Amino acid sequence: xxxxxxxxxxxxxxxxxxxxxxxxxxxxxxxxxxxxxxxxxxxxxxxxxxxxxxxxxxxxxxxxxxxxxxxxxxxxxxxxxxxxxxxxxxxxxxxxxxxxxxxxxxxxxxxxxxxxxxxxxxxxxxxxxxxxxxxxxxxxxxxxxxxxxxxxxxxxxxxxxxxxxxxxxxxxxxxxxxxxxxxxxxxxxxxxxxxxxxxxxxxxxxxxxxxxxxxxxxxxxxxxxxxxxxxxxxxxxxxxxxxxxxxxxxxxxxxxxxxxxxxxxxxxxxxxxxxxxxxxxxxxxxxxxxxxxxxxxxxxxxxxxxxxxxxxxxxxxxxxxxxxxxxxxxxxxxxxxxxxxxxxxxxxxxxxxxxxxxxxxxxxxxxxxxxxxxxxxxxxxxxxxxxxxxx
Amino acid sequence: xxxxxxxxxxxxxxxxxxxxxxxxxxxxxxxxxxxxxxxxxxxxxxxxxxxxxxxxxxxxxxxxxxxxxxxxxxxxxxxxxxx
Numbered sequence: 402x403x404x405x406x407x408x409x410x411x412x413x414x415x416x417x418x419x420x421x422x423x424x425x426x427x428x429x430x431x432x433x434x435x436x437x438x439x440x441x442x443x444x445x446x447x448x449x450x451x452x453x454x455x456x457x458x459x460x461x462x463x464x465x466x467x468x469x470x471x472x473x474x475x476x477x478x479x480x481x482x483x484x485x486x487x488x489x490x491x492x493x494x495x496x497x498x499x500x501x502x503x504x505x506x507x508x509x510x511x512x513x514x515x516x517x518x519x520x521x522x523x524x525x526x527x528x529x530x531x532x533x534x535x536x537x538x539x540x541x542x543x544x545x546x547x548x549x550x551x552x553x554x555x556x557x558x559x560x561x562x563x564x565x566x567x568x569x570x571x572x573x574x575x576x577x578x579x580x581x582x583x584x585x586x587x588x589x590x591x592x593x594x595x596x597x598x599x600x601x602x603x604x605x606x607x608x609x610x611x612x613x614x615x616x617x618x619x620x621x622x623x624x625x626x627x628x629x630x631x632x633x634x635x636x637x638x639x640x641x642x643x644x645x646x647x648x649x650x651x652x653x654x655x656x657x658x659x660x661x662x663x664x665x666x667x668x669x670x671x672x673x674x675x676x677x678x679x680x681x682x683x684x685x686x687x688x689x690x691x692x693x694x695x696x697x698x699x700x701x702x703x704x705x706x707x708x709x710x711x712x713x714x715x716x717x718x719x720x721x722x723x724x725x726x727x728x729x730x731x732x733x734x735x736x737x738x739x740x741x742x743x744x745x746x747x748x749x750x751x752x753x754x755x756x757x758x759x760x761x762x763x764x765x766x767x768x769x770x771x772x773x774x775x776x777x778x779x780x781x782x783x784x785x786x787x788x789x790x791x792x
Numbered sequence: 793x794x795x796x797x798x799x800x801x802x803x804x805x806x807x808x809x810x811x812x813x814x815x816x817x818x819x820x821x822x823x824x825x826x827x828x829x830x831x832x833x834x835x836x837x838x839x840x841x842x843x844x845x846x847x848x849x850x851x852x853x854x855x856x857x858x859x860x861x862x863x864x865x866x867x868x869x870x871x872x873x874x875x
Binding site: 530532535545546550551552553554556566567569570571758762763 | 847850
């Protein structure tokens with residue numbers, strides 16, 4: 402096999418897309434106008450695929466905090482947390498995250514992906530077992546691989562299926578880490594956390610919940626799915642990202658286990674990565690305050706999500722199982738999904754096109770993510786665009 | 793749990809014949825991807841059926857060393873012996 406032959410399947414897949422008139426899988430945002438609008442291909446477009454759940458990317462307080470930090474502390478840390486990359490803002494953010502979640506310990510990572518990679522690869526090792534939901538994010542699968550632990554998957558959101566695997570693990574079950582997500586990124590469904598926690602307790606296993614899509618979205622205080630389900634005390638580790646509701650970039654883990662502090666000394670993705678820039682940390686801290694002080698954003702987000710979900714459902718689309726800020730329209734054929742996605746772009750609506758093998762069931766998706774910053778009129782225009790392209 | 797390599801093979805042949813509509817003649821050297829064309833979803837289905845058949849929790853990381861039916865049978869035999 403020649404050196405680049407391994408890339409041939411990718412070249413062939415790209416060629417197939419090119420034959421349909423697409424020369425790139427990326428959409429370039431020529432100009433960002435607001436949290437919900439951009440110029441794409443010269444057209445003013447509504448953004449409904451940016452995970453900007455609370456619409457804080459243009460919040461004046463977040464922008465001002467970010468600018469101030471850049472002016473006062475510079476554009477980057479130029480080093481890892483273990484070297485020169487721990488500024489007072491990083492430490493303050495970790496304290497604020499711990500307080501927000503009512504947990505003893507918190508660690509901030511450079512991205513959400515790195516948080517999963519860093520936690521799983523250092524917390525787990527050869528001989529341990531990770532039991533993960535089949536629909537978990539790629540960062541969780543990659544963290545499992547990097548850990549060297551045995552990793553077993555269970556059927557999506559099926560606590561009984563999970564329990565059956567714990568039973569089969571015998572004595573190893575007590576040292577098993579279960580990993581689930583609060584809201585799943587493909588279909589927008591929530592983890593069945595009450596049921597999962599009941600099984601976890603029966604076998605004495607540990608539980609990690611990735612709240613990437615549920616922080617700021619679920620729970621009376623916006624802490625996520627564990628808060629919504631009333632099981633926060635039963636979750637051993639909560640991981641998440643700053644790049645969705647918090648409108649910045651970075652990741653974190655919080656826990657009541659004091660051993661989380663030791664992960665700093667073991668986690669290679671934490672130790673050997675430059676830390677988040679002062680501006681990212683500053684806007685994240687501001688956004689975290691907003692999550693706590695403006696619950697009306699969460700209500701607005703859910704009103705918008707319900708409006709879009711109902712509207713698309715009435716059009717007869719196959720959808721995810723429940724209303725959610727992540728709303729997926731499902732297609733059996735990739736070509737149909739692709740032509741609808743292109744049609745929506747022409748109508749001035751940006752969604753995420755997700756094709757296999759990135760999808761859990763081999764189908765294709767147009768994934769919408771709703772924002773609190775969308776107006777009801779924008780949601781109506783999105784539904785109207787779907788009506789047009791589905792004709 | 794004691795089960796012979798040959799018995800594991802026979803069970804695997806049965807599972808694959810049931811899963812695949814037009815299964816070719818199977819033998820130990822049949823390549824799961826190249827000969828049977830199993831994609832990632834089909835491999836996950838196969839793992840689930842195998843887990844239930846042998847009452848195991850099969851780690852996905854063992855699949856990195858599995859190319860043929862023989863490879864898979866050997867891995868399963870090892871897991872069953874350790875059970």
